Amino acid sequence: MQPQAIDPSMLARAISALRAAIGEKNVFTAEDDRVAYSDHYAPDESVHRPSGGLAPATVDEVRAVVRIANEFRIPLWPISRGKNFGYGGPAPVLKGSLVLDLSRMKRIEIDEENGTVLVEPGVSFFDLYDFIQARKLPLWLSVPGNSWGSVVGNALDRGVGYTPYGDHAARICGLEVVLPEGDLVRTGMGAMGNSKSWQLYKPGFGPSWDTMFCQSNFGIVTKMGLWLMPEPESVLGFDIEFDKPEDIGWAVDVLAPLRRDGVIQQSPSFGNWMRSAAVMTRREQWAKPDQMLDETAISAIRKHFNIGWWSVQIRTYGPLEINEATNRHVQKAFNGKKVLAMKPSRWVKGDKPLGSPVSGTPISFPLANANWFSGRGGHVSYSPVLPPRGDLALKQFQRTKALYDRYGMDYHASFSMGERSMTNVNQVLFDRDNPVMAANLDRIFRALVVDAKEQGYGEYRTHIDYMDVVAETFDFNQHALRRLNEKVKDALDPRGILAPGKSGIWPAGRRGARA
Amino acid sequence: MSRFSVHCVAGLMAGLLLAGCGKPPAVEAAAGGKPPADWANPGANAVQARDASTPEQALFVEKCGMCHREMGMGTVILARRQPADRAILERREDLTPELIHVAVRTGIINMPRIPRGEVSDEQLEAIIRHLVKVKP
Numbered sequence: 001m002q003p004q005a006i007d008p009s010m011l012a013r014a015i016s017a018l019r020a021a022i023g024e025k026n027v028f029t030a031e032d033d034r035v036a037y038s039d040h041y042a043p044d045e046s047v048h049r050p051s052g053g054l055a056p057a058t059v060d061e062v063r064a065v066v067r068i069a070n071e072f073r074i075p076l077w078p079i080s081r082g083k084n085f086g087y088g089g090p091a092p093v094l095k096g097s098l099v100l101d102l103s104r105m106k107r108i109e110i111d112e113e114n115g116t117v118l119v120e121p122g123v124s125f126f127d128l129y130d131f132i133q134a135r136k137l138p139l140w141l142s143v144p145g146n147s148w149g150s151v152v153g154n155a156l157d158r159g160v161g162y163t164p165y166g167d168h169a170a171r172i173c174g175l176e177v178v179l180p181e182g183d184l185v186r187t188g189m190g191a192m193g194n195s196k197s198w199q200l201y202k203p204g205f206g207p208s209w210d211t212m213f214c215q216s217n218f219g220i221v222t223k224m225g226l227w228l229m230p231e232p233e234s235v236l237g238f239d240i241e242f243d244k245p246e247d248i249g250w251a252v253d254v255l256a257p258l259r260r261d262g263v264i265q266q267s268p269s270f271g272n273w274m275r276s277a278a279v280m281t282r283r284e285q286w287a288k289p290d291q292m293l294d295e296t297a298i299s300a301i302r303k304h305f306n307i308g309w310w311s312v313q314i315r316t317y318g319p320l321e322i323n324e325a326t327n328r329h330v331q332k333a334f335n336g337k338k339v340l341a342m343k344p345s346r347w348v349k350g351d352k353p354l355g356s357p358v359s360g361t362p363i364s365f366p367l368a369n370a371n372w373f374s375g376r377g378g379h380v381s382y383s384p385v386l387p388p389r390g391d392l393a394l395k396q397f398q399r400t401k402a403l404y405d406r407y408g409m410d411y412h413a414s415f416s417m418g419e420r421s422m423t424n425v426n427q428v429l430f431d432r433d434n435p436v437m438a439a440n441l442d443r444i445f446r447a448l449v450v451d452a453k454e455q456g457y458g459e460y461r462t463h464i465d466y467m468d469v470v471a472e473t474f475d476f477n478q479h480a481l482r483r484l485n486e487k488v489k490d491a492l493d494p495r496g497i498l499a500p501g502k503s504g505i506w507p508a509g510r511r512g513a514r515a
Numbered sequence: 516m517s518r519f520s521v522h523c524v525a526g527l528m529a530g531l532l533l534a535g536c537g538k539p540p541a542v543e544a545a546a547g548g549k550p551p552a553d554w555a556n557p558g559a560n561a562v563q564a565r566d567a568s569t570p571e572q573a574l575f576v577e578k579c580g581m582c583h584r585e586m587g588m589g590t591v592i593l594a595r596r597q598p599a600d601r602a603i604l605e606r607r608e609d610l611t612p613e614l615i616h617v618a619v620r621t622g623i624i625n626m627p628r629i630p631r632g633e634v635s636d637e638q639l640e641a642i643i644r645h646l647v648k649v650k651p
Contacts, residue, residue, distance in 0.1 A: 032620055035621070035628065036620065036629070081633065082630070082633070085627070090630065103630075104632065126565075126580070353562065356561050361561055362581065364586075365588050370588075370625040371595070371625050376625070
């Protein structure tokens, strides 16, 4: 059998068995369904077209689906809600897989006193927000730029938000997982049948497995424990604009120590003018289709929207008397620095609700950047992780900008400040109906990978088209990490049914499909 | 890692207002994108109403509201293509069951398709009943 092949007769038998197991109306194999589970923002959707979708409603049904997939050796591609746009949406790496859609699993159990929640994969950030608001609980979410998606799926893919709880994977506390052969396991303290601290203590006893299920294909997470931020007494901070592209260098050096020593506990993200402009306006209003956006056009956009070449929002959280001191400390760090503008921001408990992602309000409008080219747009990101140093940020910006110019793309970047690292998100917006641009998208992505690899930088998360390309760069000791991943894969999933190719991890029998 | 920028709330609100006048922002119209005077909490007001008075409307809010109520991606993009009062679906009087069905299942331009696992055929019918019957 070819490594990519899925046996049509086995598939047909699997689908009959699946219909019997979870109900005819929860198995979707019409052409419309196959299209609906494709990557809506890809230049060519057919590359990752699935054979259909399945939507079980309970963990028992998920286990039944997994057993059937093993019996007929049909690959499953689990999605929580399938809103990971820019990374493939609901679509599988391996064409012809069945998408295991967990959207219908929407249970929420909240522990108000301890500020934790146990959620199923179908719960979106909006669902959880509505649940908390309906009960008027003093707990805040951390939401990503597109909060349409799943709380569970985003954390498993190591998504990020804007509050001190913005490293979502780091706030996971206990999982329930269906393993690839159908066994059911609970991690951490949940491994005790009557545990009272599943969502309270992360490590458990012996090895800790939670991170093993992030960005992997080792199991299907059916429940996730997460910590939620208690509503703080105050949120203070600054919105800072920078006039020149070179300002990124010194600005990173101002923030890096404040992140390292914990004065700033969220991850401020320097975004260039395009990050804001692509959401607020369309390209055709500023330039002709084949014309590059030169400094004149960029200046016009910046002037119109009153934005810097770079901008950053810094927020600090906590009791007001502590927070005011913290904020003064942040302000002092910028003393004597040449910023274009530095606007203070202040919210204190009792003020009208902040209603912003910095207070965990879910949003979807940043995805309006899909409309940058007016027609059918798409976006893909390349996001290497760097040491948090200004000189490296400046060089990274210069090299990357040159590649965007070479391939005719509009430079769209941010540098997000972690505690010990800096993630440089390079978003490539493109017009899906422009074949030249689609071809250049692939070229620039591969060029960005090569460039970052030369510098010793690797990516934190990637699109389904490039999982093998990125995995290839993790090459210590002739790809020892890949050998480990695939040894684990074969042990847990001997028939290779779960998400073949996810993060470059292929099961035995399909390794020839590696791109 | 699609990061939010506080400019966007102010800019999008300005964009919605301009669209309401039937004039997309032009290069020269520099005044249009100025942030509002109330800048005490920049980035605020991204919150949308999540209320519902019928089960059908509750389903609309749960499945569609994040994009098709205030500040949603759908509302923001629709406001660029037509007058702002037509950008909020629940205020429209011209939506037909056929149009809604096609938009949901096949997607429209920037709107991704909604698979049946997320919104079942029965749920879609209820949402259609809500949108076709609601009036401002």
